Amino acid sequence: MASPQPVLKNFEDFASVHGTLLAASGLPPALYRQLFEKLSLETFDGGSFFSIEPCEGGRLRCLVLTAEFMAKESCVFLIDHAWTFRLLDALKQLREVPGLAERMASLMCVDSDGSLESVESEKNRSELDVMEILGREIEKGRERGSDAVWLELEELCINDEMLCSMNLCDRFSNLVALNLWGNELRDPEILLQEVGRCKNLKALWLNDNPVLNERHRTPLGDRILALIPGLEIYNSLFTCNFGEWALAYCGGIYSSDCPDDSPSRGGSSPLGAITSLDLSDRCIKRLSYKREIISDSVMPSLSHLNLRGNPLNEDSENDMIKCLQGLSNLKLLEVDIPGPLGSSAMKIIEALPGLSSLNGVDTRDILENRKHVVDSGLQPRFPEWKASDTLAERVIAAMWPYLMTYRLADMEKIDDTPVWYVMDELGSALRHSDSANFRVAPFLYMPNGNIASSMSFSILWPTQNVVQGEECTRDFLFGIGEEKQRSARLTAWFHTPEDYFIQEFLKYQEKLLSRKLPSPREASTMTTSALLADGRPLRVYTDIPQVEDYLRRPEFVLSTSPKDADIIWTSRQVDEEMKKALGLGEHHYFNQFPFEACLVMKHHLAETIQKALGFPAWLQRTYNLETQLTELIGDYCHRKRENLDNLWILKPWNMARTIDTTVTSDLSAIIRLMETGPKICQKYIEQPALFRGRKFDLRYIVLVRSMNPLEIFLLNVFWVRLANNPYTLNKNSLFEYETHFTVMNYIGRLHHMNAADFSREFEKEHQIRWLDIHERIRKMIRSTFESASAMHPGMQSSSSRVIYGIDVMVDANFNPKLLEVTYCPDCHRACQHDSEAVVGSHSVLIGHDFFNVVFGCLFLGEVAHVSPL
Missing domain, CATH: 2.170.270.10 (SET domain)
Incomplete structure (x- = not known):
C-alpha cells in the first residue's frame, strides 16, 4: 500500500x-x-x-x-480564480457550466442583452412592419413642426427589395440622417439608386451590411459621396465634406429627436453653446481647413476637445497648433501621443499654454514631471458584439483584457497547452x-x-x-519594456494611435515589395553515389525506429557505433560539440544542414522568404510577434479601415501538431497570445479549396542532396490530411479543432487519404486538372529552397543529405500556399501510411519502402519514384 x-x-x-x-x-x-x-x-x-x-x-x-x-x-x-480553462474549451464551458457565463458577464461588465430572451426580443423587433415605423416618423415630424427626418432602421432585416418599396426620397423630402446598420442590403446599384436620390442627407450608416463586402473599382463610399456631396458622416466616419452638422451631432446637438433645428435658429450656428466636443475615431484627415468653424467666433464656449484616433495626416504639426490656438477657451484636450501634435506632451503644453488638462492629466503635473501622460492617456478598448450574440459569445469577445495565463510543469516536462484564468x-x-x-x-x-x-x-x-x-x-505588462514592444502590446487593452501603426506597416510593406531574389547559381555535376570504392555497404547509425525497421536495402547496414558509421541519421541536433565528443569527422554524412533553422523554424522561414522575395503570393502575410508586432497591428488596422477580412492564425515558432495554435480575428487576443510563448501571426486562408466540403492540406517530401548548387528532388507522392468536420467561418467554429485543423494524429480521429484517389476525385469535384496545381506547388517548393540558398549560403555542406516535409494548402483559386517546412524526424511517420505514387505508366505503393527510396536517392543517386525540382 x-x-x-x-x-x-x-x-x-x-x-x-x-x-x-x-x-x-x-x-x-x-x-x-x-x-x-x-x-x-x-x-x-x-x-x-x-x-x-x-x-x-x-x-x-x-x-x-x-x-x-x-x-x-x-x-x-x-x-x-473565478474561471480556469484551456482555450479550445472556453466557449463550451461558458455554454455548459451553470452560472459561469452570467458570473463572467457581470465581472466583465458585459451587457446581458445577448441572453436567449433578448435574442428572441430582437427577432420580434426585426419582424415589425417597416412601413409602420416610417409612418410613426412622419407623425413625429408633424409634432416637431419640422420636415427634417432622422430614420432609425437598424437591424430590421431590410433587403434590396424592401428598400425599393420604402420609396424614401418621395416619402421624406428632407431626410437628414438614415441608419440602415445591420440589415441585409446586398446590391450596390439598388442602394445607390434609392439612397442617391436623398440629396439632403447629412449622415448615412450602412455598417454590417453585405453590400460593404463587395469589391469595386470605385469604393462604394466614393460613389455615394459623388451622388450626395452634402453627406458629412458615412458609416460613423467623417467625410471630406464634414461641417457644422457633423460637429453638432458629435456635440450632442442633433439626434433622432432633433435632426436639424435650422428654422428655429434663424441662421445662427448650432455650435455656439457646445462646451464639449468628442471627435474621437472619426477618421478625420485634415482639421485646419475647417478653421473658420473651429474658432472662437463659432464655438466660443468650447472647453473640452477629444481628437483621439484620427489620422490627421494631411495637417502639419504647425497647422494643427494654429487651429487649436483659435480656441481661446480650450482647457481640456485629448489627442494621440505620439500623433498629429508631435511626440512630446511638453511641446503641446508649451504651444497651448491655456490647457489645464492633457489626456486626463493635470498639465501642472506634467510640467513638474510628476506623472507620465501615457499612464492615463489611453482610452480603454471595449469589446464589440452584435445584438444577436448570445451571452457566452459576448463573454468570449470581452474576456481578453481580463485573462492571465500560466503553464504547468514538473521535473520531466512542460505542459504543451497553456492554462488561462480570470481572477x-x-x-x-x-x-x-x-x-x-x-x-x-x-x-x-x-x-x-x-x-x-x-x-x-x-x-x-x-x-x-x-x-x-x-x-x-x-x-x-510588468517587467516588459520598450525593448519587448511595450507600447504596441498595450493595444490589447487600450486604443493606441492607429495611424502610427498603419504608417509603420506601409513603410515595411514598401521595403519588402522592393526585394528580388538573386539569379540562381549554375548547377554543377555532383557525385551521384556515396558508395565506397571497396564496394562494402554503407554503415548507418540511427536512433529513429522507422529507419531501423524499414531500411532493408543491401547497400546499407545498421551500425551501433556513430564513430564507425558512414551515415549519421538521427533525431538529435548534431553540432560541432557533439561531433567532437563522438569522434565524427568530414567523412561522415549527416541528415542535417548547417543553419537549416532558416527553413524549419516558422519565424525564420517567413523571414528567409520575405528577405528574398518580399510578399510572394504563395506565402500568407506573416509577422514575428516578438519583433514585428507594430507592423502586424498596422496591417490589422489597415485591413479594418479597408473593410478587408481580418482572420489570423497564431503558431508557435517551433512546435508541431498545431500545439498552442489559435485562429482569431480579435486584435486583443492576438497580442495576449504572445504571453504563452514566441509565435508568428499569419493571415488565415479564409477561402481554402475544399474536398467534400472539408479543409485539407498536403504533405510533400523533398530530398536535398545539395544547397549550393541547389540539387533537390520531390518524392512522387504526397500525403493528404483531411479535417474531420465540414469547413465553416462561423466564429464559434474557431474553437473547433476538427474544423480548422487537419493534423489529427494526436487530437481527434486520424483521417488520411490515398493521393491517387484524392487527385482523381478532386479533379472530378472541381473540374480542374490536378497536374496544373501540382506544377504550381513544384515551383513554389523550388522557390522556397532557392530563397534559403541565396539568403543563407552557410547552409552548404558536402556531407549533408536531408529530407524535409513541406506542408501545403490550396486556396479557392487553386493556388498553393506554403504552411511550413518540417525537419526530417517529423517526416519519418510517412513510412507508416501507404500512398500511391505514379511513375510513368506504373503505380507503386510507397509506405514501408519509404526509406529505401529516400536512401537510394540521397546516397546512391537513384531517381526512381522522385522528380528533380
Whole structure:
C-alpha cells in the first residue's frame, strides 16, 4: 500500500516546497509567512480593505482602498480564480457550466442583452412592419413642426427589395440622417439608386451590411459621396465634406429627436453653446481647413476637445497648433501621443499654454514631471458584439483584457497547452497603470507537497504606500519594456494611435515589395553515389525506429557505433560539440544542414522568404510577434479601415501538431497570445479549396542532396490530411479543432487519404486538372529552397543529405500556399501510411519502402519514384 503524501505541517515545510515558486512570484520574503498563514486557513480578506466601484460609465470597474492607510510591502492578499480553462474549451464551458457565463458577464461588465430572451426580443423587433415605423416618423415630424427626418432602421432585416418599396426620397423630402446598420442590403446599384436620390442627407450608416463586402473599382463610399456631396458622416466616419452638422451631432446637438433645428435658429450656428466636443475615431484627415468653424467666433464656449484616433495626416504639426490656438477657451484636450501634435506632451503644453488638462492629466503635473501622460492617456478598448450574440459569445469577445495565463510543469516536462484564468471580482477590478501601486502574480499552492494536490491562486501586495480612497492599480505588462514592444502590446487593452501603426506597416510593406531574389547559381555535376570504392555497404547509425525497421536495402547496414558509421541519421541536433565528443569527422554524412533553422523554424522561414522575395503570393502575410508586432497591428488596422477580412492564425515558432495554435480575428487576443510563448501571426486562408466540403492540406517530401548548387528532388507522392468536420467561418467554429485543423494524429480521429484517389476525385469535384496545381506547388517548393540558398549560403555542406516535409494548402483559386517546412524526424511517420505514387505508366505503393527510396536517392543517386525540382 502506497504511503500517504506528505502534508505541509509548518512554515519551514511550505518555504522548502514552494521556494522556487516564491522566488519567481516576486513577493518580498518578509511576506512569505503571512502568505503561508492565509493559504493554510484559506483567508480571503480583501473585502475588508478594498471596494469595487464602477467607472467609465459602468463599462469597467476599479478597485479602491477603503482602509485608512496601507504601507508598501506590508501585507499580501489571496485572490481566487473565478474561471480556469484551456482555450479550445472556453466557449463550451461558458455554454455548459451553470452560472459561469452570467458570473463572467457581470465581472466583465458585459451587457446581458445577448441572453436567449433578448435574442428572441430582437427577432420580434426585426419582424415589425417597416412601413409602420416610417409612418410613426412622419407623425413625429408633424409634432416637431419640422420636415427634417432622422430614420432609425437598424437591424430590421431590410433587403434590396424592401428598400425599393420604402420609396424614401418621395416619402421624406428632407431626410437628414438614415441608419440602415445591420440589415441585409446586398446590391450596390439598388442602394445607390434609392439612397442617391436623398440629396439632403447629412449622415448615412450602412455598417454590417453585405453590400460593404463587395469589391469595386470605385469604393462604394466614393460613389455615394459623388451622388450626395452634402453627406458629412458615412458609416460613423467623417467625410471630406464634414461641417457644422457633423460637429453638432458629435456635440450632442442633433439626434433622432432633433435632426436639424435650422428654422428655429434663424441662421445662427448650432455650435455656439457646445462646451464639449468628442471627435474621437472619426477618421478625420485634415482639421485646419475647417478653421473658420473651429474658432472662437463659432464655438466660443468650447472647453473640452477629444481628437483621439484620427489620422490627421494631411495637417502639419504647425497647422494643427494654429487651429487649436483659435480656441481661446480650450482647457481640456485629448489627442494621440505620439500623433498629429508631435511626440512630446511638453511641446503641446508649451504651444497651448491655456490647457489645464492633457489626456486626463493635470498639465501642472506634467510640467513638474510628476506623472507620465501615457499612464492615463489611453482610452480603454471595449469589446464589440452584435445584438444577436448570445451571452457566452459576448463573454468570449470581452474576456481578453481580463485573462492571465500560466503553464504547468514538473521535473520531466512542460505542459504543451497553456492554462488561462480570470481572477475573481476583486482581482479583475485592478486597472492598469504604468506607475502601479500594487503587484499581482499567480501562485500554485501544493498542500501535499506535489503538483497533483496543487491549487492555483493569485497573490496581491502593495508596492507603494496607498491612502484611503486611492485607486489600486497594477501594471498589466510588468517587467516588459520598450525593448519587448511595450507600447504596441498595450493595444490589447487600450486604443493606441492607429495611424502610427498603419504608417509603420506601409513603410515595411514598401521595403519588402522592393526585394528580388538573386539569379540562381549554375548547377554543377555532383557525385551521384556515396558508395565506397571497396564496394562494402554503407554503415548507418540511427536512433529513429522507422529507419531501423524499414531500411532493408543491401547497400546499407545498421551500425551501433556513430564513430564507425558512414551515415549519421538521427533525431538529435548534431553540432560541432557533439561531433567532437563522438569522434565524427568530414567523412561522415549527416541528415542535417548547417543553419537549416532558416527553413524549419516558422519565424525564420517567413523571414528567409520575405528577405528574398518580399510578399510572394504563395506565402500568407506573416509577422514575428516578438519583433514585428507594430507592423502586424498596422496591417490589422489597415485591413479594418479597408473593410478587408481580418482572420489570423497564431503558431508557435517551433512546435508541431498545431500545439498552442489559435485562429482569431480579435486584435486583443492576438497580442495576449504572445504571453504563452514566441509565435508568428499569419493571415488565415479564409477561402481554402475544399474536398467534400472539408479543409485539407498536403504533405510533400523533398530530398536535398545539395544547397549550393541547389540539387533537390520531390518524392512522387504526397500525403493528404483531411479535417474531420465540414469547413465553416462561423466564429464559434474557431474553437473547433476538427474544423480548422487537419493534423489529427494526436487530437481527434486520424483521417488520411490515398493521393491517387484524392487527385482523381478532386479533379472530378472541381473540374480542374490536378497536374496544373501540382506544377504550381513544384515551383513554389523550388522557390522556397532557392530563397534559403541565396539568403543563407552557410547552409552548404558536402556531407549533408536531408529530407524535409513541406506542408501545403490550396486556396479557392487553386493556388498553393506554403504552411511550413518540417525537419526530417517529423517526416519519418510517412513510412507508416501507404500512398500511391505514379511513375510513368506504373503505380507503386510507397509506405514501408519509404526509406529505401529516400536512401537510394540521397546516397546512391537513384531517381526512381522522385522528380528533380
